[in-house]
Amino acid sequence: AQSVTQLDSQVPVFEEAPVELRCNYSSSVSVYLFWYVQYPNQGLQLLLKYLSGSTLVKGINGFEAEFNKSQTSFHLRKPSVHISDTAEYFCAVSGNNDMRFGAGTRLTVKP
Amino acid sequence: EAGVAQSPRYKIIEKRQSVAFWCNPISGHATLYWYQQILGQGPKLLIQFQNNGVVDDSQLPKDRFSAERLKGVDSTLKIQPAKLEDSAVYLCASSINTLGTYEQYFGPGTRLTVT
Numbered sequence: 001a002q003s004v005t006q007l008d009s010q011v012p013v014f015e016e017a018p019v020e021l022r023c024n025y026s027s028s029v030s031v032y033l034f035w036y037v038q039y040p041n042q043g044l045q046l047l048l049k050y051l052s053g054s055t056l057v058k059g060i061n062g063f064e065a066e067f068n069k070s071q072t073s074f075h076l077r078k079p080s081v082h083i084s085d086t087a088e089y090f091c092a093v094s095g096n097n098d099m100r101f102g103a104g105t106r107l108t109v110k111p
Numbered sequence: 112e113a114g115v116a117q118s119p120r121y122k123i124i125e126k127r128q129s130v131a132f133w134c135n136p137i138s139g140h141a142t143l144y145w146y147q148q149i150l151g152q153g154p155k156l157l158i159q160f161q162n163n164g165v166v167d168d169s170q171l172p173k174d175r176f177s178a179e180r181l182k183g184v185d186s187t188l189k190i191q192p193a194k195l196e197d198s199a200v201y202l203c204a205s206s207i208n209t210l211g212t213y214e215q216y217f218g219p220g221t222r223l224t225v226t
Binding site for chain 2: 046
């Protein structure tokens with residue numbers, strides 16, 4: 001079975017600063033990795049996903065993530081955040097036909 | 112295309128009452144998921160359907176929770192009787208198929224408060 005650990009429950013950052021949200025996973029099989037964003041009172045929206053190929057994945061809203069198999073990590077990064085990026089971010093791992101989510105990281109962007 | 116629809120958006124009930132949530136997935140999506148998201152936690156899978164069959168219900172508290180997808184399209188999740196700890200957001204998601212490579216599309220959720 002797969003599991004996900006998001007290392008930071010809250011990340012405060014100032015507008016236009018870079019940010020990294022950390023995610024580690026464990027799995028006994030090949031995995032697919034995802035980052036979702038959840039705005040208040042809304043469902044989850046896919047930011048990006050890693051299925052295979054290039055370990056650097058680019059997503060929507062200027063986010064990117066790097067798959068590191070040796071460190072079993074899939075950290076999410078953005079070089080310059082905006083106020084509108086304030087939200088909850090979830091890392092998820094999928095095996096053959098199921099998906100497990102981390103507990104989430106609340107990103108708060110301050111002016 | 113229309114997204115995943117859920118109703119109601121909010122529900123407040125007393126403990127020991129029953130409640131039902133409805134989900135209509137994206138047209139053509141074979142796989143439907145129900146998740147429970149307790150405040151401050153990530154979504155936890157309750158049940159996964161492939162068409163009208165159950166793929167995974169290992170985390171569904173079957174003594175009080177039930178779900179069905181009779182015609183392989185929309186689905187209903189029921190809680191009977193509700194407990195205080197059932198207070199959560201119930202998310203429905205759908206994907207084209209059950210393989211892990213496919214993106215899941217989420218509805219807005221139903222926020223349940225049990226008093």
